[in-house]
Amino acid sequence: MSKKKKNIINICLLAALFVVLFVLEQTLSGGSMLLTVLKKGAIYALIACSMNLLNGFTGLFSLGQAGFMLLGAYTYAIFTIPVEARADVYQYFDGGIIQFTLPVIVAIILAGIVAALFASLIGMPVLRLKSDYLAIATLGFAEIIRAFMMFEGLGPITNGSNLLKKFPTFSTILFPFAVAGVCIALIVMLINSSYGRAFKAIRDDEVAAEAMGVNLFKHKQTAFVISSFFAGIGGALLAMYQSTVQANAFKSAMTYEILLIVVIGGIGSITGSILASFLYIASSEWWLRFLDETAFIGSFQVPLLRSGFRMVVFSIIIMVIVLFYRQGIMGTREYSLDALLRFFKNLPAKIKSIGKKKKGEDAAASEEVQ
Amino acid sequence: MAKNVLKLENVTMQFGGVVAVNDLSLEVNEGEIIALIGPNGAGKTTAFNCITGVYEPTNGRISFNGETMLENCPHGKMKKLYAGTNAGKFTKVIRKTPDVITKMGIARTFQNIRLFKTMTVLENVLVACHMFVKTGVVFSMLGLGKKEEAAMRQQAMEYIRFMGLEDVADEIAANLPYGKQRHLEIARALAARPKLLLLDEPAAGMNPQETAELMELIRRIRDEFNLTVFMIEHHMDLVMGISDRIYVIDFGKQIAEGTPVEIQNNPAVIAAYLGEEEEA
Missing domain, CATH: 3.40.50.300 (P-loop containing nucleotide triphosphate hydrolases)
Known part of the structure; x- marks a missing residue:
């Protein structure tokens, strides 16, 4: 197949996805679980990709993602609350000091820029650290930002520890998909460029990369800033999805959630991160919900099912993945049309071979019996 | 006189109390193929790491095409510990990072x-x-x-x-x-x-035939890309067959310098490689 033909098919697939989303939205009711999962999944996909750029492609083990999301979410919320609503939102702070609003798209981009700005400041001291130390430093930063945002002295801007609300949210599911899609496309373009190769070189061997003329600090800083930029945008989208923002929600547990998505998807695979984020959100919000609810079969109460059990199951899944599927879903492979076609072509054969294996085993077992 | 590309002056590299490279001075001229040889642990790779900026030499100066890339004098903790010579000769501290040195050529x-x-x-x-x-x-x-x-x-x-x-x-x-x-x-x-190519044991693990091919290759590289080659090597066939000049170091100190023929007959080199002849 020629490259041009492949591009056309890929574009058609993408268009089909948007049509399907549109139809789903028209037919399903607003409270549908599927729509919720798709919305949140798209946002998490963007954030997971931004984390993968740093952790998977540049080899910097950073745990500051929640901090940058928080910055993005707050920036977006602060600058888009309508002026009329400010008196109500900032009721303890005389309506706050910012008395203007920005258009939604401008505010989203600004959210990314603010996160990137902070990243460039923190990057200077922090990126000289290696592996675990970097993780601890970035984690610490995220916690400091969270505490700082709740500081009452900043109340006129951040509303202290109170909720930010009444800012515009998205009305259609296509919006988060479009924004996340564009951002992920940019990340993919970066990874496939010469800079992306330099990032991977740093991941593979720092000493050799530096000996080949790659300025370590500059490139680490670049990756860190760009990753934070997209985390900021992801934060803004998350704020829109939740329709309220409070700093307390952006705990380090959120970073771990995203790290988990990156690991499940495959460290160093954008496709993996996207697949894993939908899978993760679907299981945590939807498929595994029943684990948290007490259930009865007749009058018999099913043991273990109670609030919090879902998290236990999750921990077990994580352990199984880390022990047996360290590669995650995709390893370092990426989506391509050829691979997809091959997968579907081989699917019947695969299913057959599984069936055959079972039959073979049965036959062997029955022979043994005789 | 050919222009010299790389110049090391009194370079000393000390790790704690261990002096890995001791007062090494050498010059590599444009278009030459120069070999650095010595027994295991003599400090050859350390010398390379100093040249490329991976290590910061404790004392001495390294210049490339007349421009100083690295210069250091014992300072800080090393002031007391320093066990090399020429401690007062250099005063400035210039440190280029490996990527800058690579960009220089x-x-x-x-x-x-x-x-x-x-x-x-x-x-x-x-x-x-x-x-x-x-x-x-x-x-x-x-x-x-x-x-x-x-x-x-x-x-x-x-x-x-x-x-x-x-x-x-x-x-x-x-x-x-x-x-x-x-x-x-x-x-x-x-x-x-690059203008100067540093090869760190390019023939390690190669059989004699592959080594012979490599020798040809290194010559071709020099001629086609107008390079200067500075290499560390243990295969004496390769070193003797290709080098214009050879530097020999042992325990970080230079013990000989010269053409392959001169080196082969140098008693200090023979002693370093084979041990001293016992006097009866």
Whole structure:
């Protein structure tokens, strides 16, 4: 197949996805679980990709993602609350000091820029650290930002520890998909460029990369800033999805959630991160919900099912993945049309071979019996 | 008199109490092939690491094409510990990082092969081309560097072809056989367009026939790319067959310098390699 033909098919697939989303939205009711999962999944996909750029492609083990999301979410919320609503939102702070609003798209981009700005400041001291130390430093930063945002002295801007609300949210599911899609496309373009190769070189061997003329600090800083930029945008989208923002929600547990998505998807695979984020959100919000609810079969109460059990199951899944599927879903492979076609072509054969294996085993077992 | 490309003056490298390179002075002239030899643990690779900026020498000066790249004098903790000589000779501290030194025109290979293991052969060579990229990050992100990228790929393929790796260009570097990995290291170093090429044991693990081929290759590299070659090597056939001059070091100190014939007959070198003859 020629490259041009492949591009056309890929574009058609993408268009089909948007049509399907549109139809789903028209037919399903607003409270549908599927729509919720798709919305949140798209946002998490963007954030997971931004984390993968740093952790998977540049080899910097950073745990500051929640901090940058928080910055993005707050920036977006602060600058888009309508002026009329400010008196109500900032009721303890005389309506706050910012008395203007920005258009939604401008505010989203600004959210990314603010996160990137902070990243460039923190990057200077922090990126000289290696592996675990970097993780601890970035984690610490995220916690400091969270505490700082709740500081009452900043109340006129951040509303202290109170909720930010009444800012515009998205009305259609296509919006988060479009924004996340564009951002992920940019990340993919970066990874496939010469800079992306330099990032991977740093991941593979720092000493050799530096000996080949790659300025370590500059490139680490670049990756860190760009990753934070997209985390900021992801934060803004998350704020829109939740329709309220409070700093307390952006705990380090959120970073771990995203790290988990990156690991499940495959460290160093954008496709993996996207697949894993939908899978993760679907299981945590939807498929595994029943684990948290007490259930009865007749009058018999099913043991273990109670609030919090879902998290236990999750921990077990994580352990199984880390022990047996360290590669995650995709390893370092990426989506391509050829691979997809091959997968579907081989699917019947695969299913057959599984069936055959079972039959073979049965036959062997029955022979043994005789 | 030929112009000298690389000049080391009284370079001393001390780790704690261990003096790995002791008062080493040497000159490499343009277009020469120079070998640095010595018994195991003599400090050859340490000397290379000093030249490329991986280590900061404790004392001494290293200049490239007349420009000082690295200069240091014992300071801080080393002031008390310093066990070398010429402690007061240098006063400035100049330290260029390895990437800057590579940009100035020195590229190297590694003794224990250090390829980018998860990347393909072509990508490995492309990383070395990265420092010449003019497109900015933001423009690359918007996909505006396609033309430059295509030119880069073409150039990288030329180095790959020169080293005879064109049929494995899309293989993952870690899957290559040992000999080809060594060749890839050289291809990658060449792609950095150096004026001085440092080879750290390029013939390690090669059989006599491969070594002979390598000898031919190193000559071709020098002639075709107008390079100066400075190498560390243990294979005496290779060293004696190709070098214009040889420096011999033992316990970090230079014990001899000269043409291959001179070195072969130098009693100090023979003693270092074979041990002193016992006097009856």
